[in-house]
Amino acid sequence: MVSAASHDTIPPGLELAHRKFSTVVPAESSGEGRPVRLDDLDLALRLHRLRLVFFFSGPAGSVPTPDLKLPFFPLLKPFFPSCARVRVSGSGRPFLHCNDCGVRIVETRSESPMDRWLDTHAPLAPDVVLGSDVNFSPLVAIQFTRFSCGGLAVGLSWAHALGDAAAAANFAAAYFRMLNGNPPPDPITLRKPAAALPPLASPPQSVKPGKTVTGSWLAAPEDTMETLTFRVGGEAVAALAAEAAAGTPFAAVSAAVWRSLARIRGSAAVTVVRFGGAAREWILGNDLTVGVAAPPADFSLAELARVISRETADETAAIAALAAAEAAPPDLVMYGANLTFVDLEELPVYAAGIGGQLPAFVGCTVDGVGGGGCVVVLKGAAGSDGGRTVHVTVPQAEAAPLRTELLPVFGLL
Template sequence: MEEESLSMISTVVPATHQSDENGVCQLSSMDLLMKLHYIRAVYFFTSDAAQGLSMADLKKPMFLLLDQATRAISGRVRISESGRAFVKCNDAGVRIAESRRDRTLQEWFQQHGCSLEGLVHDHVLGGPDLGFSPLAVVKFTWFKCGGLCVGLSWSHILGDAFSAFDFITKWSQILAGQTHTHTHTHTHAPPKPKPLPTPIHKQTQSPPHNNDPISVKMTTTAGEFWLPTNHAKIATHSFHVTSKQLNRLVTTSTCHQNDAAETSYFGTLSALVWKHVARIRGESEPRAVTIFTRGGEGLEVSAVEASFVVATSDVADLARVIGAERRVDDVAKLVEESGGKGDFVVYGANLTLVDLENGGDVYGVVLNGHKPVLANCCIHGVGDDGVVLVLPAPEGFTGGRMVTVSLPDKELLQLKDNLRDEWGIESLSFS
């Protein structure tokens, strides 16, 4: 069994202490709705990218970034007398973990693919003490070859996946400036990056004839942890869909060329997984799905519902349902109705489709001028109905897309077999 050497866990705080020690960040209803969910992201770098970097080099930019980011990232959750959670901006900082693996990056890929398992700190708010739980944890994992993985666990109350990507990207930008300064001692200090934007969540009112939101379910938490309970074990797996396979999917599942031109890859890939999950579940097939997209004003949560049998439908028909005008659920009202104290699951309340292609640069993190050879993302705290994330494929992988799916483990095994047998879609391979 492979062993991990966890050498150190530390905390990084903002470079300058804030003057208002009683500062707070009030969480919006949308933030509280997402409080049981976490963004987990990993970035793999070769030895060339990580060459010359020490842990001190990697940690130093975090002090500066936290100094300029919204103070909530360094804060801790508190519960008001009314029972509503908020963030006390007490500069408690983010957690940093350092570990080492006794194998090369190539050996890791051959055995684990692009799995996030073990490369992101197992970070959940709550137990043993909510008041001491960091809202973000960064884990640096060194490989025997000198390669490096940067893993981020990000509480969704801080913002969506693109907010998490932006955080790590800005960290690498500060690091690049420091490295440049260390190498050329006579250059000017790098300009400070712009502050992280405060996440804005679009809350469009539902039409009067809409019923209660269908994209959210109330849940119970797992003991003292801010984590939804599940009836099944959720597993995660990533697939690589090549450009050739994408073109085949679009052309073979559409009747007219105009349909192919108007069909997004996100819609097509989501429709493909939706159909196969419906076939696996049989009579309990998911007719309604939740869709996450990144609009100009922030996170948009919407829902669509098929009026026909999903399992026997054409992928193009499902793609058109996904791309059609969606019902935008007034999900925030549920939080207000609970007085801010309710526990909800959104990702996985229905089969949830997340578009991570547009709205931010997944591959924006750069070390020593090198982009990651692979970046991946998943959601922690997924409900039993599962989540499908569509991301750009790594450079050098003949284009295409990467699809990361979290489902009950038995369903995920069947999905892997079905996609391989019917479409030739395999796990992401580095051989």
């Protein structure tokens, strides 16, 4: 199945009503007044935000809202930096001031059934921006949306400066475990130790200077962007992987999008983002690898998949070094500086649920995407038999022709 929507707007025929706002703080003071350093890579990614939305049908939708909110009180004790607010040191370097200000909670409902929202999920995670007064803006916000069919969506809006998609997914998994009556996670390392940075030899090609929405940590849009969501079945994924001789479905699916988009806009370098895995000894931070690859002369699916899998030049350290080069970090855009492929295949978003009921569907998108576009690949829902969910954010003028290109490729006609 496929749909298209402007990234954070609600399409015609759908609406959200009865919004109610509140704030949840830790049950006990935790980290009060403690400064938490933002590493150089955190600062390089600070103009981006992640949105994760978990959809539940059946009995999970009947859990009362107070019961949904209750786990956050103990959860925020080990995850206390999620309650912090941004401050700027005298040198101009931002850091987190842990003052237990809490996370924002939004409650809302839709008179439409849940299945109409599966491919238009971004509005179901709160539209929160760090700014214009960044000192008071929450790093994390949660939205509970109830649907006319009795379903429930739990949406997480997560500042990328706080951590990557794996960190966001671990936060969500800890919440669901506690909602099911399990104890909060044991105290673990707060952040991965920062590695020493090599000198910046040449500017990385996977980022570019970004303009911000005035006073905020959000990249100003270069163009009107549109997100296409494809729910690709396992049979189509297997066929692509066989044609591409790819080691992973991610490489095969990404190669298909790259080839189709090149027919529309021409060939250009791409960025490939991978994560260090969800099994970590720390709870926050960006442990990702950012590689850049030049387009090959041969645009066959197999060659494109090979380049994505094996021919990327790692620029992660160079991006961090660029952010560290000045006391006040530069405004950078990474997602969409080039066409950017994001590998979330191993993200355990279907591993935890509500009362033993796993999510019916999970979506994940990125805010602040540049004009090069962004492709996020996740595992498909249970029952998809090895399928993949593919979110493709591109300039609006490219969305319709790209959809036409990809529908037969993904076996969705």
